[in-house]
Amino acid sequence: MTSGERAEDTYDIVVVGSGGGGLIGAYIAASRGLRTLLVEKTDRVGGTTSYSGAGLWFPGSAPIERAGVPDDVETARTYLRSVVDDESREGLQDAYLDAGPRLVDELERNPWFQSFRHDPVPDYFAANPGSSPMGRTIFPPEIAADVLGEHAAIVRPCIPEERWGQAEGPVLHGGRALIGRALGAFLETGNGALRLETALHRLVVEDGRVTGVTAIHDGAETTIRATRGVLLAAGGFERNAALRAKYQPIALTGEWSNGAPANTGDALLAGIDAGATTDLLDEAWYVPGLVQPDGLPVFQSGLRGGIWVNADGERFVNEARPYDQAGHEIAARHVATGVPHIPAHWILDQRQIDRDGFGGPPDQPVDPAWFSSGALRRADSLDELATLIGVPPDALRATVEKFNSDAEVGVDTRFHRGETPWDQIFHHVVPFPFRPEMNCPASPTPDFPNPLLLPLDSPPFYVAEIVLSDIGTKGGLKIDERARVLRADGGPIAGLYATGNTAAAMSGRAYPGAGTPIGSSLAFGYLAVLDAAGAAG
Template sequence: MSGETVADDRYDVIVVGSGAGLIGAYAAASRGLRTLVVEKTGYLGGTTALSGAGIWLPGNAAEERAGVEDSPEAARPYLDAIVGDDAPAALREAFLQAGPRMIDELERNDRFRWFEWRGVPDYFEGRPGSSATGRTIFPPELRRTELGNLAALIRPPLWTERWGAPLEPVMVGGQALIGRALLAYLETGYGSVRVDTALEGLVVEDGRVVGIEAVSEGERVTLRADRGVILAAGGYERNAELRRRHQPEVGDEWTQGCEGNTGDALLAGMAIGAATDLLDESWFAPGLVVPDTRPVFYTSVWSGIWVNAAGQRYLNERLPYDRAGHEMLRAERASDVSHLPTYWIFDQRQIDNERAFATLPVAPQVPGWFDVEGFVEAGVLKRADTLDELAEQIGVPAGALGKSVEQFNGYARTGTDEQFHRGEAPWDLMTVHQAGPHTDGPNPCLGVIGEPPFYAATIVLSDLGTKGGLRTDEHARVLRPDGSVITGLYASGNTMAPATGRIYPGAGGPVASSMAFSYLAALDIAGGSR
């Protein structure tokens, strides 16, 4: 699939991966560089296509249109405070400065007009520079008909991929971002795409990366890149061996990443001497276990509490998902008590409030997906008339579970969670209006657990992808362990060791980082031209 006629094995730029790396491909092609995107699977978009496509970029034009006062300078103290020494300051500065420039450039193309700001609070409240109103923007929706035959190449949303839900005529979120980027890229006249093309290795001549070895539709091919190769192929979340090596408590069975993300680009870079960092990290997200498929990305509770194997609460259950996931992992490592899995305890009112499941922040767009009887029959949801009976079913001490619920109910009645301060942060309060409060008291994030039957759902440590990868400089150039540049090789997204270190600054951090460093890679390849 091509926007021009070129030899089928030689290009200026090759981009490995078709998620947010498409932004880098567009930036290169729009500067007249013959560009090829290779995608391992039969679909374009990777995990980005499965996402809500939030884009966390301080000081962008969409914020300005919405009347939000923000800038890279305003966000710098925030990133400095929460990232610290876990990633080079030069990387986050490059990210901050690239974001507004990139959005300005994209919006000059009608395919990207106009990104929309929505009020999603930053994930670390109270830190210097943190924004309670948020910095996250989203792409405009896209009618599927605008893509024509290309629509069939976009990876379908999760609820279609996993539940078989019909495709909607209008693409939103990651679907819309990938669709718009693909159209803009091909319309440059310098862009080509090859699907079903798996990276096997990098071609190196005289110390410079000059292309890739790949298997395309079963045939081994060599594809040359005269100016540079951008590795934007996601993380290694679907590689069981790598996860056992670097994240033994997590594994690969619960990830939300798409099936092509087995770390091929990471391994290819390592094979030619690239340095790596933070391979023990992921963009964590607690996952609600459901029958017959991977867990549902579960950002926070509407009601009820989470308990460990001792029947005890151990966190604010409404923490932003990555923070909650890290807390699950921290607790698991710090204690002899199991926290993986965790049990979500709630009562009949959660079941009766249908909106509480239908409007989970990333719930499947499938009516009735939370099938109580089906979930109970499958064993992923436990139900009992008393808390003691429920504790016996999930194997936790009955007295401890009852004590935890009683203590929480006291907090719900007073409106203050004295243990973990649930319901005090902007993120905690943001989504209450969507499902309605579950409360018998003054705090809409706290509600008494008291109406039988009682339920226990299973929460596992899921993720949106691994985030450790190849070390790069501020131009996205891949580095060796001694800090020297591997000429001709670039990395972005989850193939790259993250600019934000071990933290997740706000909704859309992963997509924004992938877009920004793919863009920076293209600028460097093009010599900084506009």
């Protein structure tokens, strides 16, 4: 120990970041008797996980078996191989598939986690071999805030509460439930400590091994030793405009991201400074973002009607397809065609608004703030709407006429909207904000054979804006099957691990199913701690 360090600043494991992978990794370490410190840059725990539905894509796990859903790891492996189609990631895929069920079994032995449940969220690539129409996604049960006591106050709010003050109430759902349960379990071990408002500054490297971190709290720098290892789980760099401009094909500033506000790539840069190699820095978990009355987008999924058109007034995608695919389509076409697709224009009519509402529950009128802010605009005719959004009127009319003729027979001849198991879950009334773990009541659509294809022929017409958002970047430090961070020569950096969006994604450029990002974060956080604890394998 060098001069100026304090004895209490030595731990077995130091975890940087308190999202799903960080908190679960910290719990796994502390439950094994390892003195574990979790450091979090902000005043709340949970990161982007708190904004999510907390889906975990864990094929072959016990909750899927309990639900009676046909599934096995080998079939899932076939599916994952076909979707990712990258031999260099097969080892990571195998480690992930092995870790998921084991981790769930271990968590469910602790009353804090109770029993995860399976809800039917279809795999995202329906045509690929091994795809499951019922999906392989499990969810944590909700938890009452009073069970967490004073710790409930430090769980990051969901987006509606954080952005607009729409409090979730006395029960934590989705990602907040997962974070709350993991926080309670971690602290109850008696081996875990939490430091909020403590930012990673750099990694301590001695003789080629990471032996701790330096962190900043209240303007003062502290060195914290880690005798077993450091796990970086601090999210991606989605909120860092300079890094996005440097590495990504569309220089998004991060303002449109649905990642946690503090995700500026600190852990990524610290890993690079320590000699780590990187991968997929040009990638993100892209999603369409519906611009809200406050001028910023929210992750858009669950589209049931209307169409998206580009600056030429042309439709360009199945608007209901899985969000990552739709987001990537927007990005690819914006870059490759020379035609602006950001923003895309979401065209609806009065029949659509009457059936599904807009920006709130279907049975409530549209909040006037949508109109007063300009986030939703109205026109009496398609030509007037075209002028309003600056697209060629003839092109917009032709696009709508083609869509309407398809709607009459219920077949989207251009983009096949409504034909996959994923699309068909939106035959139901979808809550706002969309949470795929919720059971949604069926919504009958008389007179039209496909409830996802209602003709646009009932004025007035409406338009909202769709921009390119994300739920985090997906490139980062390159890791191996034990979540060890790698150097450019392929060897591991001793004592350094990474998971979540701090690490390059196991799934490469693909998004196989709901819960892949958080599932990966938990699985590799688990594997990292097993390795650091000497219990890998």
